[in-house]
Amino acid sequence: MQLSDLLEAARADAPPARYDVDHVVRAGRRLRRRRRTAWVAGVALAVAAVIGVPQWLHGPDRRSAPVVQPGPVVPSLVPFDYTFTGYRAGRFTVTDPLSLSLGWMFAKITDDGSKKPGCAVMCHLSIGLPGAPLPAGITGERITAEPINGRPAYFLADKGGIRYLIWDYADGAYAHVQAPVPLAMTKAEMRQIAEGFRPGAARAAHLGFRMTYVPADYRLTNVTTPAGSPSARFEVAEVAEARMTAPTRVPPESLRTSHATLLISVIPFHKTDGSGPTTPECTTPKIDGPSCRMFVGDGRTMVNVMTTDATTLPVAELRRTLEGITVLDQDQPGTWPRVNDAIPAAAQLTVNR
Amino acid sequence: MIVSDREAEFREFVAAQMDSLRGLAYLTCGNWQSAEDAVLTVLARLYVKWSRIDNVAGYARAAVVRAAIDETRRPWWRRERSGAHDVPEPVVPDLTGVVHDRLELRAALLKVPPRYRAVLVLRFLEGLSVQQTAAALQCPEGTVKVYTARGLETLRRVLGVELEARHAAV
Numbered sequence: 382m383q384l385s386d387l388l389e390a391a392r393a394d395a396p397p398a399r400y401d402v403d404h405v406v407r408a409g410r411r412l413r414r415r416r417r418t419a420w421v422a423g424v425a426l427a428v429a430a431v432i433g434v435p436q437w438l439h440g441p442d443r444r445s446a447p448v449v450q451p452g453p454v455v456p457s458l459v460p461f462d463y464t465f466t467g468y469r470a471g472r473f474t475v476t477d478p479l480s481l482s483l484g485w486m487f488a489k490i491t492d493d494g495s496k497k498p499g500c501a502v503m504c505h506l507s508i509g510l511p512g513a514p515l516p517a518g519i520t521g522e523r524i525t526a527e528p529i530n531g532r533p534a535y536f537l538a539d540k541g542g543i544r545y546l547i548w549d550y551a552d553g554a555y556a557h558v559q560a561p562v563p564l565a566m567t568k569a570e571m572r573q574i575a576e577g578f579r580p581g582a583a584r585a586a587h588l589g590f591r592m593t594y595v596p597a598d599y600r601l602t603n604v605t606t607p608a609g610s611p612s613a614r615f616e617v618a619e620v621a622e623a624r625m626t627a628p629t630r631v632p633p634e635s636l637r638t639s640h641a642t643l644l645i646s647v648i649p650f651h652k653t654d655g656s657g658p659t660t661p662e663c664t665t666p667k668i669d670g671p672s673c674r675m676f677v678g679d680g681r682t683m684v685n686v687m688t689t690d691a692t693t694l695p696v697a698e699l700r701r702t703l704e705g706i707t708v709l710d711q712d713q714p715g716t717w718p719r720v721n722d723a724i725p726a727a728a729q730l731t732v733n734r
Numbered sequence: 735m736i737v738s739d740r741e742a743e744f745r746e747f748v749a750a751q752m753d754s755l756r757g758l759a760y761l762t763c764g765n766w767q768s769a770e771d772a773v774l775t776v777l778a779r780l781y782v783k784w785s786r787i788d789n790v791a792g793y794a795r796a797a798v799v800r801a802a803i804d805e806t807r808r809p810w811w812r813r814e815r816s817g818a819h820d821v822p823e824p825v826v827p828d829l830t831g832v833v834h835d836r837l838e839l840r841a842a843l844l845k846v847p848p849r850y851r852a853v854l855v856l857r858f859l860e861g862l863s864v865q866q867t868a869a870a871l872q873c874p875e876g877t878v879k880v881y882t883a884r885g886l887e888t889l890r891r892v893l894g895v896e897l898e899a900r901h902a903a904v
Contacts, residue, residue: 388843388858398752398756398770400773405752406744406745408774408778408781409778409782412778416782
């Protein structure tokens with residue numbers, strides 16, 4: 382078998398493209414506009430600093446100007462709460478939710494190993510928060526299914542087979558089981574898992590580390606909370622805010638080219654000799670983006686801070702972020718703080734109440 | 735008018751290369767939607783610096799592979815899933831088993847680490863030499879050779895077949 386033939390075959394039958402030439406040109410124009418705006422703003426700031434600072438130092442008493450205080454506004458942090466717990470459904474187990482974003486919660490589905498490849502491939506339960514519509518990316522041939530717990534449901538199929546069972550578990554709140562059928566489970570088993578789902582009371586998600594510093598203009602959009610490998614994802618504020626306001630909780634296309642993210646990950650190492658760096662060590666690999674890492678505890682747990690775009694977040698900021706992280710005892714999740722308490726409030730989105 | 739000419743050139747380039755770049759990104763990251771996002775990001779940047787790049791095709795290929803590698807560094811639960819679900823493939827009748835074979839093939843490729851996969855794709859699909867691949871991925875030539883050997887070995891092991899790497903080793 383020729384490797385080139387193999388690769389050609391693997392990329393054959395591409396789905397219809399979501400973007401065309403016009404999309405690309407529009408995205409390019411927007412990017413150019415933003416960069417010019419940023420450049421002009423930078424120059425303006427520099428000029429203001431040169432002109433304004435001497436005046437500030439030597440000018441008239443700046444305390445004399447009355448300051449009008451705005452009226453009371455009570456912003457609340459966007460809560461990071463889970464609203465269901467793991468459960469069993471036949472030969473499958475749905476884990477407690479592992480991850481939480483602004484729109485969705487995710488749990489893994491594991492099986493008893495009686496069928497290969499089974500859920501080793503990819504089986505997930507995704508629960509949308511109320512008001513978060515079904516992601517636009519999930520499309521395909523709809524096959525009406527019997528209602529799940531009395532609510533409308535349907536399968537979604539592509540030519541690889543059934544991939545999703547989707548139902549609205551409450552008004553305006555969707556859920557879906559994702560699994561390859563029949564590789565991992567049957568349609569009946571998908572239904573069994575869906576029927577076993579019960580929404581519960583909100584309970585705060587807890588995080589296995591604390592942070593004291595997050596670069597300005599970054600906001601928390603995603604956490605994963607399993608013991609041993611917690612993580613947090615931050616995005617630039619305009620993208621994070623767009624996720625809250627866009628109908629699909631997906632940033633509008635106009636922001637898609639500025640999606641630099643900041644990822645904080647705690648990574649356990651079981652085979653290391655414990656000789657890794659215990660102070661921040663930063664690298665800018667040629668292939669990957671810049672990152673800073675540090676081993677903590679017994680030297681077998683690494684904390685990694687990385688960004689996808691070095692041009693918007695310098696290494697010094699990554700280092701400062703890493704220095705402000707305290708990894709908590711991963712064997713004592715009961716002692717971990719709520720996500721909202723573990724992350725600086727300034728780095729969290731708020732809603733006015 | 736100069737701007738229009740540049741844009742016309744850019745449009746022509748995108749129209750000719752986008753499908754190929756999309757496939758390249760897909761083979762690297764294993765997800766059509768992520769692949770498209772990577773390509774859009776790279777092409778938007780290319781638009782901004784269009785007149786400053788000599789070898790735009792080479793630049794685009796290398797940048798797309800690197801962007802796609804970035805996509806693979808995030809496990810599923812660290813992504814914004816509501817915006818990053820797989821793009822389903824077109825629904826057409828299939829009675830031949832070809833699709834199943836292709837799924838297996840793709841599954842096998844996904845078992846090759848992303849950077850090895852990127853090297854294999856650039857060398858054996860895009861036909862780049864070791865030197866060109868090293869330049870594209872901004873890594874030493876020795877790294878490309880090591881990744882090539884390891885990537886091939888992984889694929890052979892996963893697929894259980896011998897693979898002919900037709901591209902001449904450089």
